[in-house]
Amino acid sequence: MIQVKNLSFGYTDKPFIRDMNFEVREGEIFGFLGPSGAGKSTLQKILIGMLPKYEGSVRVNGIECREHEKDFYENIGVDFEFSTMYEKLTARENLRFFSSLYQRKPRSIEELLEAVGLLSDADKKVSDFSKGMKSRLNFIKALLHDPVLLFLDEPTSGLDPTNNRMMKDLILEEKKKGKTILLTTHNMQDATELCDRVAFIVNGEILALDSPHNLIMAKGAANVTYTWQEDGEKTAVCPLNEIAGDEKLRQLIVENRLQSIHSSEPTLNDIFMDITGRTLV
Amino acid sequence: MKIVYRCFLQMMRTIRHDMMLFAVCLGPVLCGMLIKFGIPFLESFLCIQLQKKTFLAPYYGLLDVFFAMLASVLFCFAAAMVVLEETDDKVIRYLFVTGLGKKGYLISRFGIPSGIAFVFTLILLRIFSLTKPGITELLLLGLSGTCMGLIIALMVVVFSTNKLEGMAITKLSTVIMLGGVAPYFVEHPVKYLLAPLSSFWMGKGMLEDSLWSFLISLMVSVIWIVVLFIKFQKKIA
Ligand SMILES: Nc1ncnc2c1ncn2[C@@H]1O[C@H](COP(=O)(O)OP(=O)(O)OP(=O)(O)O)[C@@H](O)[C@H]1O
Ligand SMILES: [Mg+2]
Numbered sequence: 001m002i003q004v005k006n007l008s009f010g011y012t013d014k015p016f017i018r019d020m021n022f023e024v025r026e027g028e029i030f031g032f033l034g035p036s037g038a039g040k041s042t043l044q045k046i047l048i049g050m051l052p053k054y055e056g057s058v059r060v061n062g063i064e065c066r067e068h069e070k071d072f073y074e075n076i077g078v079d080f081e082f083s084t085m086y087e088k089l090t091a092r093e094n095l096r097f098f099s100s101l102y103q104r105k106p107r108s109i110e111e112l113l114e115a116v117g118l119l120s121d122a123d124k125k126v127s128d129f130s131k132g133m134k135s136r137l138n139f140i141k142a143l144l145h146d147p148v149l150l151f152l153d154e155p156t157s158g159l160d161p162t163n164n165r166m167m168k169d170l171i172l173e174e175k176k177k178g179k180t181i182l183l184t185t186h187n188m189q190d191a192t193e194l195c196d197r198v199a200f201i202v203n204g205e206i207l208a209l210d211s212p213h214n215l216i217m218a219k220g221a222a223n224v225t226y227t228w229q230e231d232g233e234k235t236a237v238c239p240l241n242e243i244a245g246d247e248k249l250r251q252l253i254v255e256n257r258l259q260s261i262h263s264s265e266p267t268l269n270d271i272f273m274d275i276t277g278r279t280l281v
Numbered sequence: 282m283k284i285v286y287r288c289f290l291q292m293m294r295t296i297r298h299d300m301m302l303f304a305v306c307l308g309p310v311l312c313g314m315l316i317k318f319g320i321p322f323l324e325s326f327l328c329i330q331l332q333k334k335t336f337l338a339p340y341y342g343l344l345d346v347f348f349a350m351l352a353s354v355l356f357c358f359a360a361a362m363v364v365l366e367e368t369d370d371k372v373i374r375y376l377f378v379t380g381l382g383k384k385g386y387l388i389s390r391f392g393i394p395s396g397i398a399f400v401f402t403l404i405l406l407r408i409f410s411l412t413k414p415g416i417t418e419l420l421l422l423g424l425s426g427t428c429m430g431l432i433i434a435l436m437v438v439v440f441s442t443n444k445l446e447g448m449a450i451t452k453l454s455t456v457i458m459l460g461g462v463a464p465y466f467v468e469h470p471v472k473y474l475l476a477p478l479s480s481f482w483m484g485k486g487m488l489e490d491s492l493w494s495f496l497i498s499l500m501v502s503v504i505w506i507v508v509l510f511i512k513f514q515k516k517i518a
Contacts, residue, residue, distance in 0.1 A: 048378050051518070070382030084375035086367075088298075100287045102380040145380070 001026045001149065001180045002047065006056035009046055017043065017204040019056075024182060029175055031191045032184040033272065034201035040184040041081060043201070044151050047182070048078055061149065074102055077142035081153040081184075083134040084141075087127040091118060091137055094126060095144060102145040112140040115170060117163075131158045139167065143174070150174060152183040156190050168194055188268040198268070202276045212268050219266045219274060226261040228252050233259070284381050288389040292363045301359045309352040309401070313409030316344055320411060339465075341411040342487035346461040346480065349422045352405055353398040353430025354458070358451055360394045361437040365447045368438070373517060391431060399427040412487070421495035425483045428502035429458060432479070435509035439516060464488045477501065 002024035009017040017039055024030045032040040045051045046058060052066035059065070061075055085094045092109060099106035113119045116136040121129070129137065139155055155171065156164050171194055175181060185191050191198050192212045199209040208215060222240045226249060227233055238246045240263055252258045296302040324337045367373040377383045402423045406414070414422060436454040441447040461484030463472040475481040482498030485491065 050374070050378065070380060070385060073378055073380050073382065076378065078375070078378045080371070080375065082371055084371045086372055087370050088295075088366075097287075097291055098375075098379065101284050101376070103284070141375075 001061065002030075002182070003057070003059045004047075005058075007046070007054055007058055008056055009042070009051065009054040011042075015204075017046075017054075020204075020206055022199060022206060022209055024180060026180055027175070027178055028196040029171070029181045029183065029194050031195035031198040032182070032201055033186075033188070033191055033198050033268075034184075035276075036186075038201045039204040040201055041153055042204075044153055044182065044184060048076060048151055071103070074104055074145065075148050077145065077147035077150045079139050079142040079150070079152045079155055081157070083126070083138055085126040085134065085137065088125060090123045090125055091129070092122040094137070095141060098141055099144040104145045106144050107146050109144075112143060116140055116166065132160060132163055135159065136163065136167070139170070148179055150179055150181045150183075152181065154184055154186070156185060156187060164190070188272065192268050200272055200275055208271075208275045215271045216266055216268065219271050222263045222265040224249075224261065224263045226252070227259045228257050229259060285385045285389045285393070288376070288381055288385065289393045292360065292390065292394075295363050295366070296359050299362075301362065305352075305355045305359050308355055309348075309405055312351060313348065313405050316348060316411060317409040320344065343461060343465050343484060345406065345410050345412050345414070345422065346426075346483045346487050347458070348409065349402055349406060349426030349483070350429040350458055350480070351426075352402045353395065353427045354433050354455070355430075356394050356398040356401070357391070357430035357434035358437065360390050361434040361451075362444060362447055364390050364434075364438045365441060365444050368517070369443055377517075391434065394434075395427050395431050398430055399423055402426050417492065418486075418490075418495070421486070421492065421499070422483070425479060425486075425495060425498045425502060428479060428499065428506065429483075432457070432502060432505045432509065435506065435513055439509055439512045460484065461487075479505065 004020055004022050007017060007020040008015045020043075032043060034040050042051070046054050047060055047065065049060075049065045049068045049072060054066065057064065060068075061072070063069075063072055085091075086097070089097070091113065095109045095112070099109065110119065113122050116139065118133060118136060118140075121133065126134065126137065135155070135158055139152070142150060142152070152171070156167050159167055168190065171181060171183070183194065195212060197209065197211050198215070200207045210218070223237050224240050224243055225235065225237050227235045236246075236248060238249065243249065293302065296305070320337060320341075324335070327336045328334065364373070367376070373386070376386050381389070403419060406419055406423060410419075433451065433454050437447050437450050440454075441450045457478050458480050460475045460478030460481035463475045463481055464485040465488055472481075479498045479502040482494045482501060486494030486498060
């Protein structure tokens with residue numbers, strides 16, 4: 001679906017993205033993860049042909065991005081990280097206009113509004129919408145022409161837990177229909193849940209790329225942390241897969257002196273910190 | 282092309298909403314009627330009062346120069362306002378990644394309005410012009426007028442970031458329409474300081490009945506348009 005080879009790009013003369021390589025397969029959800037300013041949105045903009053002055057090769061749907069024709073966009077749906085609606089028009093008027101910009105037969109506006117719980121607000125002006133409502137509306141706007149490839153820039157940011165869940169379900173539903181989806185997020189949990197593969201991006205570089213599961217497994221097994229009393233509270237940590245060899249723990253169990261014991265599985269966040277040396281957000 | 286047309290209609294709806302369309306269409310017609318029926322009347326009145334053979338008549342050509350720019354400037358200004366609003370709402374960036382595309386957008390916002398303004402201008406000039414220019418002159422005059430509209434629209438979208446600023450820039454940029462006055466009133470070669478303005482050459486063309494001046498005016502316009510367009514492209518990238 002997407003092939004990126006030796007991609008370099010800079011807003012100024014100094015390249016910001018350097019020699020990047022990756023591939024996105026058909027039908028997968030691919031996540032860009034990284035701190036603010038890492039270049040996630042920039043990368044998406046290159047992929048959707050908005051920044052044609054890159055070096056290297058970027059093929060989307062078999063088309064080199066910088067040479068795209070306008071029917072390139074018949075197959076691509078974009079959800080920017082900010083609202084892109086006519087503020088003076090209602091939600092329905094906006095959707096109607098945007099769906100008229102494609103040759104394909106559009107999806108039902110009513111159904112899409114219903115799916116994100118905005119049907120009753122359809123005739124309100126977008127300027128009267130809350131942030132979360134705007135991002136839901138922005139999202140369904142990307143689906144209007146039923147594109148095979150979706151670019152979602154932080155689709156879950158600014159949503160309450162209920163809407164966050166709903167949004168993730170909708171994204172997974174699109175995947176089920178065979179869509180290829182690229183999304184960026186700061187939220188590790190969302191990424192773990194949604195993405196088949198993720199790329200960690202920091203300062204315009206991919207530092208790791210794999211499935212969330214593999215990344216977590218590569219870090220090694222979970223740790224067991226336990227505490228006991230012995231001249232005050234003592235704590236020890238041992239890897240779960242070496243627990244049989246931990247004499248102290250065995251002794252504590254035999255003597256029934258354990259005060260607490262729990263295991264902690266690494267999260268994507270831990271992996272991210274390990275690899276990049278910094279936290280997200 | 283159908284999509285470009287739909288996008289153009291969307292703009293017309295916005296303009297109608299703001300009553301701007303009304304002003305754009307009616308303004309030139311009213312102005313034309315004033316020129317056609319008011320000016321000759323005023324001229325005969327003044328000539329009798331001041332006991333002169335002619336008073337305003339030598340400047341009829343100048344009136345035509347302004348009139349040729351009027352419809353285009355109004356229409357392109359309205360389009361520029363819509364573009365500014367779309368920039369504010371960030372819709373413009375989204376439109377670039379739809380089936381419309383960047384090219385389609387630019388055609389719908391600048392190409393089609395200029396085209397319509399051109400035709401409208403020709404009709405208006407044909408009806409209301411006081412000098413009754415020949416067909417070649419008429420075409421050249423209309424074309425230069427349209428270019429002026431396009432130049433002002435581009436200046437507005439390049440140099441302002443919102444509608445309020447846009448209004449201010451429009452007032453400022455209409456100054457470049459005044460170049461046409463120089464050939465009529467200034468003998469001294471100092472007038473050539475205004476040569477970088479296409480309106481200067483329009484005035485000269487009208488005064489001296491010279492097609493060459495009109496061609497120079499068009500060339501000057503093209504330079505302006507290209508430079509502004511490159512700036513605009515940078516701005517929306
Ligand atoms: N139009 C632009 N011109 C110049 N520099 C830009 C432009 N857009 C972004 N940048 C710079 O590129 C870098 C990456 O920005 P980008 O928007 O891609 O980050 P991001 O990873 O999407 O961050 P966030 O998570 O905050 O959205 C930043 O340093 C930013 O200042
Ligand atoms: Mg971003």
